[in-house]
Amino acid sequence: MKTTANSIWVAEAGVDRYLERRGKLVQVGDGRLEIDGVSKRYGDVVALESMTFEVRAGELFGFVGSNGAGKTTTMRIALGVLAADSGVVRYDGVPLTLRTRRRIGYMPEERGLYPRMRVGEQLVYLAQLHGMGLPAARRAVARWTERLGVSSRLDDEVQKLSLGNQQRVQLAAALVHDPVVLILDESFSGLDPVAVDVMSEVLRERRAAGVPVMFSSHQLDLVERLCDRVGIVRAGRMVACGSVDELRAGGDLQVVVDAPAAPPGWADGIPGVVVRHRDGPRTVLGLTAGADDQAVLRAALATGPVREFRRRRPSLTELFRNVVVQAGQQPGSGAFPENAA
Numbered sequence: 001m002k003t004t005a006n007s008i009w010v011a012e013a014g015v016d017r018y019l020e021r022r023g024k025l026v027q028v029g030d031g032r033l034e035i036d037g038v039s040k041r042y043g044d045v046v047a048l049e050s051m052t053f054e055v056r057a058g059e060l061f062g063f064v065g066s067n068g069a070g071k072t073t074t075m076r077i078a079l080g081v082l083a084a085d086s087g088v089v090r091y092d093g094v095p096l097t098l099r100t101r102r103r104i105g106y107m108p109e110e111r112g113l114y115p116r117m118r119v120g121e122q123l124v125y126l127a128q129l130h131g132m133g134l135p136a137a138r139r140a141v142a143r144w145t146e147r148l149g150v151s152s153r154l155d156d157e158v159q160k161l162s163l164g165n166q167q168r169v170q171l172a173a174a175l176v177h178d179p180v181v182l183i184l185d186e187s188f189s190g191l192d193p194v195a196v197d198v199m200s201e202v203l204r205e206r207r208a209a210g211v212p213v214m215f216s217s218h219q220l221d222l223v224e225r226l227c228d229r230v231g232i233v234r235a236g237r238m239v240a241c242g243s244v245d246e247l248r249a250g251g252d253l254q255v256v257v258d259a260p261a262a263p264p265g266w267a268d269g270i271p272g273v274v275v276r277h278r279d280g281p282r283t284v285l286g287l288t289a290g291a292d293d294q295a296v297l298r299a300a301l302a303t304g305p306v307r308e309f310r311r312r313r314p315s316l317t318e319l320f321r322n323v324v325v326q327a328g329q330q331p332g333s334g335a336f337p338e339n340a341a
């Protein structure tokens with residue numbers, strides 16, 4: 001048995017290793033990236049407060065939150081370019097080391113390429129910084145630039161490329177050294193639809209190869225489509241985390257009613273029912289637990305014809321608004337449990 005600052009090794013047999021952590025036996029060595037209780041302040045600004053979540057091996061994890069919520073700070077700490085005040089980041093069950101950090105592929109939000117350096121030269125250089133030999137680096141650069149559609153620009157200076165193509169090069173820079181973890185900050189912003197497809201395909205491939213992939217984005221439809229799980233962050237804390245279906249199931253059940261003759265206020269007074277939105281003849285109602293949707297239908301029919309009546313769950317965008325905007329206006333009223341996954 002071995003004791004470290006953060007954990008006690010209780011068994012080690014082949015690849016199945018276990019840790020006792022906070023009284024629970026946890027299997028390690030499974031390629032997970034864990035952000036555990038990470039806090040960070042910038043002077044008086046609390047950027048992160050006990051941020052906790054994990055990205056599993058072979059999982060695409062979407063990291064969403066409003067501007068200034070703490071996404072970039074989390075990612076920079078996960079990469080080790082920024083130190084946390086407290087908390088720990090682990091990969092494969094153990095706190096990150098310099099060696100592990102070199103094996104992370106990172107795409108920074110502020111982009112980090114040298115504008116006057118040629119694309120090919122720069123990518124080879126970056127691959128070598130991550131420990132690759134020159135021949136392997138050249139092969140990887142040829143492969144990834146071909147894959148990302150920028151192989152014809154290898155001899156051009158980065159600054160001569162369009163912003164979208166610079167972004168493709170930036171993704172190539174994150175991938176050339178065959179990273180074991182991928183962390184991408186706003187990787188999709190500013191890309192044309194074809195480049196979005198290429199980027200999505202590459203991320204899915206990395207996921208299939210068993211890599212934990214985490215990316216931040218404000219494009220929630222894309223996150224909803226692509227991710228296995230999503231974490232919503234607000235004011236430096238994870239306020240909802242789970243698969244899109246889990247999160248949607250946690251949101252209120254809604255009923256859409258198209259009743260052209262219904263007067264304003266027709267649904268007022270039905271127990272457990274709140275009018276969420278009204279658009280012409282259509283009303284979207286939120287139903288709290290125990291509310292009777294048949295009572296809604298009867299009330300709608302009492303007004304005249306009903307052309308549409310269907311139940312639905314909120315989209316990720318609506319959930320995001322509920323969690324981030326409404327909860328922000330009413331502290332402590334978050335609709336979802338933390339780390340619900």
Ligand SMILES: Nc1ncnc2c1ncn2[C@@H]1O[C@H](COP(=O)(O)OP(=O)(O)OP(=O)(O)O)[C@@H](O)[C@H]1O
Pocket residue numbers: 042045046047065066067068069070071072073074109
């Ligand atoms: N170097 C810094 N000095 C002072 N405050 C900072 C610094 N970097 C970030 N912050 C603050 O920390 C908080 C979290 O910022 P962060 O960049 O992590 O948010 P974000 O979720 O990535 O936002 P965005 O979606 O706008 O990129 C914000 O209040 C921000 O103003």
